Amino acid sequence: MRRMHIQNVEPGMVLGKAVYGENYEVLLNRGVVLVEGHINGLKKRGFIKVYIDDEETADVVIKDPISDKIRIMATKDILKTYELTQSAIVSIEAETTESIIKSINTPKIKNAFQENQAFKQMCKDINSFVDELMNENILSGLNSIKSFDNYTFEHSVDTAVLSIIIAKRLFLDKDKLRQIAIGEFLHDIGKIFIDEKIINKQGKLTTEEYEQVKQHTTYGYELLKDVENIGEASKHIPFQHHERQDGKGYPRGLRGNNKIDSGNVGYTDQDKLIMIAEIAAIADFYDACISDRPYRKGLAPDFVYGLIKDGSGTQFNRELVECFLGVMPKYPVGSEVRIKNGINKDFTGVVLSLNIQQLSRPKVKLLRDAKKNKITPCEIDLSSNITVDMECVC
Numbered sequence: 001m002r003r004m005h006i007q008n009v010e011p012g013m014v015l016g017k018a019v020y021g022e023n024y025e026v027l028l029n030r031g032v033v034l035v036e037g038h039i040n041g042l043k044k045r046g047f048i049k050v051y052i053d054d055e056e057t058a059d060v061v062i063k064d065p066i067s068d069k070i071r072i073m074a075t076k077d078i079l080k081t082y083e084l085t086q087s088a089i090v091s092i093e094a095e096t097t098e099s100i101i102k103s104i105n106t107p108k109i110k111n112a113f114q115e116n117q118a119f120k121q122m123c124k125d126i127n128s129f130v131d132e133l134m135n136e137n138i139l140s141g142l143n144s145i146k147s148f149d150n151y152t153f154e155h156s157v158d159t160a161v162l163s164i165i166i167a168k169r170l171f172l173d174k175d176k177l178r179q180i181a182i183g184e185f186l187h188d189i190g191k192i193f194i195d196e197k198i199i200n201k202q203g204k205l206t207t208e209e210y211e212q213v214k215q216h217t218t219y220g221y222e223l224l225k226d227v228e229n230i231g232e233a234s235k236h237i238p239f240q241h242h243e244r245q246d247g248k249g250y251p252r253g254l255r256g257n258n259k260i261d262s263g264n265v266g267y268t269d270q271d272k273l274i275m276i277a278e279i280a281a282i283a284d285f286y287d288a289c290i291s292d293r294p295y296r297k298g299l300a301p302d303f304v305y306g307l308i309k310d311g312s313g314t315q316f317n318r319e320l321v322e323c324f325l326g327v328m329p330k331y332p333v334g335s336e337v338r339i340k341n342g343i344n345k346d347f348t349g350v351v352l353s354l355n356i357q358q359l360s361r362p363k364v365k366l367l368r369d370a371k372k373n374k375i376t377p378c379e380i381d382l383s384s385n386i387t388v389d390m391e392c393v394c
């Protein structure tokens with residue numbers, strides 16, 4: 001199986017993973033032989049990449065860290081929680097930050113959130129979500145194909161997956177993992193209090209609009225702050241996931257100490273950057289960057305991997321970045337890659353499998369030569385071919 005750009009998909013190809021619609025109904029099932037109409041329909045709905053099963057990549061196994069069933073359950077919980085909370089908002093046009101915070105704290109909004117069945121269901125479902133991830137220690141990549149309509153909910157699930165895998169490596173207990181899941185599921189919920197026109201704007205935001213978007217952190221916290229039984233840490237993920245180590249983040253410009261501080265996993269001090277939110281900052285950035293959006297294709301995973309390394313110490317907690325690099329491969333399994341040097345320069349292929357000892361040096365299956373002609377597939381192991389350099393093409 002491989003991930004393929006929709007522009008390269010041709011009639012006759014076989015879909016490797018099911019594609020879901022707006023309400024998570026199956027649009028096209030795995031195994032469907034695609035015809036022109038399917039491909040045009042997928043393009044129209046804004047899918048930029050899909051999974052394809054073909055002979056050349058039959059031995060490439062893309063393992064999802066969570067089952068489709070749990071992924072859909074979690075995504076629907078988030079979607080409905082957003083919808084039901086949103087239904088209590090009358091108008092947010094031309095309101096000030098202070099007046100929005102005031103209205104978030106009215107019983108009408110608080111009840112619409114805390115008492116809604118979807119949120120209650122989410123709190124119950126969180127256990128099976130976390131349970132499914134208990135056996136996973138390393139990711140082969142974040143594999144969801146995000147649709148335009150449900151980006152925020154799918155993004156929230158993927159950031160939770162990545163955060164939990166990082167947190168597990170730090171031996172955080174299950175209660176903390178649950179708090180991370182809830183915090184991540186709702187990390188961007190504050191955006192429902194911002195004018196939709198700004199949230200969905202495709203061009204560059206004005207300074208004033210950007211200032212408004214930044215407030216989603218505070219709004220999310222205001223909405224969650226007095227919910228009982230979800231743990232304090234989960235409320236601080238929405239609040240702190242855009243803070244930075246160097247104090248240049250928002251909303252409060254908190255500073256980090258660049259250390260893994262397992263004593264500081266919970267909420268202790270109102271003004272302290274908590275480690276769980278520092279994990280969320282990495283996961284949020286990674287997933288947001290690699291995801292396709294209506295106005296831009298996702299950035300290549302190896303490029304985003306580099307951005308996180310570059311941001312180590314200033315944007316992100318240095319010791320947590322090391323941890324991230326230990327759970328997320330530079331080149332996810334199933335990615336299309338191009339060799340940059342040596343005798344196979346400009347050959348392309350697909351990442352076949354990971355070398356657990358050297359996550360960034362996987363096995364690759366080469367399928368095309370430099371002139372894009374099909375070749376007899378050949379495998380190269382980057383862990384033993386240490387001079388070979390490559391990049392994702394997407």
Ligand SMILES: [Fe+2]
Nearest residue numbers: 187188241242
């Ligand atoms: Fe955010």
Ligand SMILES: [Fe+2]
Nearest residue numbers: 187188284288
């Ligand atoms: Fe986010």
